[in-house]
Amino acid sequence: MIQVLVNGVFLGCLFAVVAVGLTLVYGVMEVPNFAHAGVIVLAAYATWSASAAGLPFALAALVGIACGAAVSVLTEVVAYRWIIDNPAAAPAVALGLMLILQNTALRLFGGEGRSMDTPYDQVLVEFGGVSLSGVKVALVVLAVLALTALHLILSRTSLGRAMRAVAQDRGAAAMLGIPMRRQYTLAFLIAGLLAGIAAVAYAPTFQVSPYMADEVLLSAFVVVVVGGLGSVWGAVAGGLVLGVVEGLGSAYLSSAYQSAFGFLLLVLILVLKPGGLRGATGRRVA
């Protein structure tokens, strides 16, 4: 039971890291950023390539995270920025970008999955009868650090306050002289860094392939909706809840339906609380 819960928490951290990136971009720019999956894929391949080229894993991970940030910012600069006044176009543009990024990976690296070795593979961390691989422990630590850092940036810095302001009302934020473009780029930069972290965490446990992030993306969208659109803490809480629900469901009911439990949760919550767990009254990042 505890083992199942711990595994659920691991999965939940992964969902949370991906979902926070999605919710931040949605909050600031109102874009359902499907291309986030493509960013994760390219970041994972960058890590894998750097690692295969002989770089130590920590350095390869940094390469991957930097690649995630760069690709994410690129999607904003070459695409999303130009449709800011036309939100109806955003879902189509997002899907198109996702296909482009995935096919870039397919073209460069082929369709078969690659597995990645890390120095933590062999390490098993045990406490109180629960064992967790070193990779998973590293991910949980990294996720907590990254989300805490993000929380501090959003709540304590003027840059973060400006970002929350944009998420609440773009017009009012512009009225106060906040440079909107910089905020958009910053949101994608942060989302890209988180996508890179997710990629680095995900790749060693599962496999690197052009389609590796599809299911995570779907689950993360569930999390974003469950947590209340645009809410960072909603995304963190939603990620953990979904991870544990999927973990429990697949352990005690059927593992073939792991993702289905998430969607069941989504439907239930939307029926009971249409605004998500936070009862969101609008977009916000907080």
Add this chain to the structure above:
Amino acid sequence: MSALLTVDRVVKRFGGVAAVDGVSFTLDAGSVLGLIGPNGSGKTTLLGVLAGTHEPTSGTVTLDGKVASGKGAHRAVHAGIARTFQTTRLFGSWTLREGLRLAHGERRGRQAWSDDRLADLLGLDGLLDQPCASLTSAAQRLAMIALALATGPRVLLLDEPAVGMDTAEAAALADAVRRAADELDVAVVVVDHNMQFLMPLADTVLVMAAGAVLAEGTPEQIRADEAVIASYLGEA
């Protein structure tokens, strides 16, 4: 003394339509310009050009001799041109104080009233720490104006600020705008259809029709202008 703000033959087209069609005027520090005209005559678009939101198709806006137009809204605010909107824009889940904090951060050393003074002058006492979404719609409009004032503007552009206010609220607003002009030397452009509010407040009135300036003068001159009465005041 040369004018603080100079608007020189500004044209703004949307596709084929000239929403603003060759408007020129000057504005001194500490003076209040009332801008009136029928709906669709280009008042909001003109404010948008002044506030940097719209790039003018031709013509320029200069602030203190420096070109201020066409550089984007945030540069205009940083240069000291602040605006409010016809429909209220606010940070709903923040308190007014939180919003003001952000606004003060954009001041760049220019002077502005303290939060308490703003609240006092605009009749928002006791509301600084309420979430903005919970305020009445008149208070929300006043809160939006407080945010604009907190950026320490040298030029303040108000788009129909008195909409939805009762006589007392509008009078308090007029008093606060007058004080901003007198005490802080702010130059103000006010668009409004409420003549009881606007005429006593304005030093000069500019009348727009179909994107162009129909008349300009003191409130008394404008009240007596037959072209204005025919095109606009007569309707009311």
